[in-house]
Amino acid sequence: MDRIYEIFEKVRRQAPLVHHITNWVTIGDCANIVKAFGASPVMAHALQETADMANIADAVVINIGTLDLSIFEAMKSAAAAANKKGIPVIIDAVGVGATKFRNDKIKELLQYKIAVIKGNASEIAACAGINVTTKGVDSGNVCADMINIAKNFAVKHECAVAVTGKEDICANGTDVFIVKNGTPMMSHVVGTGCMAGSVIGAFCAVEKDYLFACVSGLVCFEIAAENADTTSEGPGTFKMKLFDKISTLSDISINKMKKVVKL
Amino acid sequence: MDRIYEIFEKVRRQAPLVHHITNWVTIGDCANIVKAFGASPVMAHALQETADMANIADAVVINIGTLDLSIFEAMKSAAAAANKKGIPVIIDAVGVGATKFRNDKIKELLQYKIAVIKGNASEIAACAGINVTTKGVDSGNVCADMINIAKNFAVKHECAVAVTGKEDICANGTDVFIVKNGTPMMSHVVGTGCMAGSVIGAFCAVEKDYLFACVSGLVCFEIAAENADTTSEGPGTFKMKLFDKISTLSDISINKMKKVVKL
Amino acid sequence: MDRIYEIFEKVRRQAPLVHHITNWVTIGDCANIVKAFGASPVMAHALQETADMANIADAVVINIGTLDLSIFEAMKSAAAAANKKGIPVIIDAVGVGATKFRNDKIKELLQYKIAVIKGNASEIAACAGINVTTKGVDSGNVCADMINIAKNFAVKHECAVAVTGKEDICANGTDVFIVKNGTPMMSHVVGTGCMAGSVIGAFCAVEKDYLFACVSGLVCFEIAAENADTTSEGPGTFKMKLFDKISTLSDISINKMKKVVKL
Numbered sequence: 021m022d023r024i025y026e027i028f029e030k031v032r033r034q035a036p037l038v039h040h041i042t043n044w045v046t047i048g049d050c051a052n053i054v055k056a057f058g059a060s061p062v063m064a065h066a067l068q069e070t071a072d073m074a075n076i077a078d079a080v081v082i083n084i085g086t087l088d089l090s091i092f093e094a095m096k097s098a099a100a101a102a103n104k105k106g107i108p109v110i111i112d113a114v115g116v117g118a119t120k121f122r123n124d125k126i127k128e129l130l131q132y133k134i135a136v137i138k139g140n141a142s143e144i145a146a147c148a149g150i151n152v153t154t155k156g157v158d159s160g161n162v163c164a165d166m167i168n169i170a171k172n173f174a175v176k177h178e179c180a181v182a183v184t185g186k187e188d189i190c191a192n193g194t195d196v197f198i199v200k201n202g203t204p205m206m207s208h209v210v211g212t213g214c215m216a217g218s219v220i221g222a223f224c225a226v227e228k229d230y231l232f233a234c235v236s237g238l239v240c241f242e243i244a245a246e247n248a249d250t251t252s253e254g255p256g257t258f259k260m261k262l263f264d265k266i267s268t269l270s271d272i273s274i275n276k277m278k279k280v281v282k283l
Numbered sequence: 284m285d286r287i288y289e290i291f292e293k294v295r296r297q298a299p300l301v302h303h304i305t306n307w308v309t310i311g312d313c314a315n316i317v318k319a320f321g322a323s324p325v326m327a328h329a330l331q332e333t334a335d336m337a338n339i340a341d342a343v344v345i346n347i348g349t350l351d352l353s354i355f356e357a358m359k360s361a362a363a364a365a366n367k368k369g370i371p372v373i374i375d376a377v378g379v380g381a382t383k384f385r386n387d388k389i390k391e392l393l394q395y396k397i398a399v400i401k402g403n404a405s406e407i408a409a410c411a412g413i414n415v416t417t418k419g420v421d422s423g424n425v426c427a428d429m430i431n432i433a434k435n436f437a438v439k440h441e442c443a444v445a446v447t448g449k450e451d452i453c454a455n456g457t458d459v460f461i462v463k464n465g466t467p468m469m470s471h472v473v474g475t476g477c478m479a480g481s482v483i484g485a486f487c488a489v490e491k492d493y494l495f496a497c498v499s500g501l502v503c504f505e506i507a508a509e510n511a512d513t514t515s516e517g518p519g520t521f522k523m524k525l526f527d528k529i530s531t532l533s534d535i536s537i538n539k540m541k542k543v544v545k546l
Numbered sequence: 547m548d549r550i551y552e553i554f555e556k557v558r559r560q561a562p563l564v565h566h567i568t569n570w571v572t573i574g575d576c577a578n579i580v581k582a583f584g585a586s587p588v589m590a591h592a593l594q595e596t597a598d599m600a601n602i603a604d605a606v607v608i609n610i611g612t613l614d615l616s617i618f619e620a621m622k623s624a625a626a627a628a629n630k631k632g633i634p635v636i637i638d639a640v641g642v643g644a645t646k647f648r649n650d651k652i653k654e655l656l657q658y659k660i661a662v663i664k665g666n667a668s669e670i671a672a673c674a675g676i677n678v679t680t681k682g683v684d685s686g687n688v689c690a691d692m693i694n695i696a697k698n699f700a701v702k703h704e705c706a707v708a709v710t711g712k713e714d715i716c717a718n719g720t721d722v723f724i725v726k727n728g729t730p731m732m733s734h735v736v737g738t739g740c741m742a743g744s745v746i747g748a749f750c751a752v753e754k755d756y757l758f759a760c761v762s763g764l765v766c767f768e769i770a771a772e773n774a775d776t777t778s779e780g781p782g783t784f785k786m787k788l789f790d791k792i793s794t795l796s797d798i799s800i801n802k803m804k805k806v807v808k809l
Binding site: 307311312314315318321324325326327328329330331332336339353390444522523524525527528529530531 | 569570571572573574611612613614615645734735736737778780782783785
């Protein structure tokens with residue numbers, strides 16, 4: 021059986037609990053995508069309970085899309101609890117590079133043990149301290165070799181790095197995969213990036229090889245997106261069908277449609 | 284005319300204002316479901332206005348899905364104002380049993396006069412002080428007789444209790460109804476539980492028999508869900524069609540499809 | 547080429563960054579509608595970054611739907627930064643008239659230089675200090691001549707005023723347009739009002755004639771709504787198709803369908 025499908029099936033079978041501290045724009049999308057994959061989402065951001073929630077969870081997804089100071093304290097508490105328990109922490113570096121606040125706060129979050137950091141090219145470059153300009157939450161052009169930036173970042177933080185875009189780069193200190201699935205429609209809908217982070221969280225919750233968990237999650241998510249795009253009439257129908265297509269994803273379509281290259 | 288349809292029609296005709304202090308995951312779903320039923324939702328959580336909002340409302344729905352300390356103060360203020368005005372307070376006990384924070388805070392909320400408490404089996408059991416383990420926001424298995432737990436809780440707090448699940452238990456101190464409508468698809472979509480709480484809020488706003496308001500709201504909501512499931516291709520289309528099917532619900536379909544047993 | 551379509555095309559081509567400090571109910575809808583028009587939404591509410599975000603944005607949309615004190619400070623910071631930079635500030639006066647808190651806070655926000663204030667009739671009347679009763683977020687009946695209220699308000703605050711309803715009034719100190727597009731279904735879905743505010747934000751970001759930017763944005767949005775309504779089966783499908791129809795809006799349909807009267 022294909023290894024990607026195997027991990028996908030583990031998500032469905034084990035239904036891991038994925039604790040999110042995420043943003044208010046896509047929080048419902050993130051919960052629904054985790055649910056569509058058969059996993060169990062929980063969203064909780066009160067400092068008084070985030071450590072307890074992390075303690076019953078199988079992964080923690082931290083998304084700084086609408087960060088504020090009180091949420092930030094909750095994120096640190098959840099990350100610390102997750103590190104102590106030994107479950108993966110996934111950071112979605114939304115909007116890093118756009119403001120000093122985000123640049124500062126991501127640095128603090130990166131002092132925890134991170135399983136995966138995820139972002140678009142400009143966000144990951146900004147996390148790595150390379151000077152780029154982020155325009156909102158959309159991907160900018162990156163002036164440097166993104167694969168090297170990702171690899172160096174992975175070595176420095178001993179984590180996997182997922183750089184999403186037209187083609188996704190998934191790297192750790194030793195290996196690099198390029199995921200070529202997906203559809204341009206994904207960039208016309210708010211939330212596909214955040215959902216990808218949540219999917220990575222669900223996959224890392226069941227697979228200790230975090231790099232391949234990223235690859236697998238992105239392949240499944242993006243094949244579903246391709247299937248949704250085929251019959252959609254715009255961003256509205258596309259987003260709705262995306263959830264449908266995940267729930268009907270099969271080993272046959274994964275095998276036939278996956279586009280992954282190991283560098 | 285069927286009494287369930289009668290209450291449903293009262294919601295449409297009177298368009299009650301349902302004030303929510305709810306969670307950030309499903310806040311849009313809750314507002315939309317209330318609107319689909321013809322009622323008028325308002326969401327407001329600032330301590331400076333929650334009492335004023337409750338004062339112009341016909342029901343207050345308190346959902347602790349993403350509780351934090353400042354929201355909690357607003358909930359208490361709204362509950363106090365609602366009690367003073369004599370309008371129903373509906374509590375959706377999301378995630379009770381998962382953390383000490385929720386267990387503690389729900390106790391404080393239950394010191395107000397409550398019309399209805401709503402939750403899945405593990406949440407209601409946890410509210411009643413019976414030791415269960417909640418896994419995220421999904422329903423766990425409950426070790427005790429859920430009907431008795433619900434009845435005892437109803438007696439103690441002089442309220443109606445709605446335990447949602449494959450079959451819903453609606454109980455007060457004297458009567459118990461079992462609602463057998465619904466579809467498994469409801470558990471594959473985030474927000475159906477929270478929406479059920481909002482629907483109960485809209486129905487209690489127009490019907491002083493809170494037990495039967497719960498029964499009526501759940502029957503209507505779940506028949507619409509059955510209708511939506513018939514033509515949906517997954518959780519995405521299902522959720523969208525759920526709103527459609529509520530707006531076209533008729534007395535004929537309620538009469539033909541309702542599955543309610545009085546114990 | 548039609549001037550309305552011209553501004554619509556400028557939104558698509560320039561893809562302005564529209565910074566929102568908005569409510570938690572419709573925040574995802576607001577982001578998605580801006581995206582569907584081809585513009586770039588960013589949502590950020592931490593006081594530590596709202597000024598920085600406004601500084602890289604092309605317009606700032608402030609929506610007080612779920613206002614609280616900490617968000618309010620962020621709104622003032624963003625408005626001040628936007629004023630300094632010279633980009634338009636759009637205020638969506640959600641729920642003004644419902645509570646003293648909103649009435650007080652809108653007054654403070656109106657001390658900044660505003661490009662557009664948007665609301666339904668009762669909200670705008672309440673902003674103008676005329677005594678009306680707001681029932682939740684829905685439009686009430688207004689006892690006075692709404693066109694005059696809008697004009698006087700525009701003169702006093704040197705801004706454009708958009709009063710949405712069955713027919714929309716767009717006024718500044720000298721001109722008044724009535725937009726007669728739209729469909730009753732819009733009032734059966736939560737978020738159409740907030741989305742209209744975000745659309746106005748995107749259009750004002752590319753067009754200095756803020757009055758006509760309002761007219762253009764509302765015409766495009768409401769034609770898309772008419773198109774969505776034609777094939778929808780209720781509020782669920784309608785909302786989904788609304789996003790689709792925006793992405794396929796053409797100069798031909800705008801020319802053929804627009805219903806605008808200059809008074």
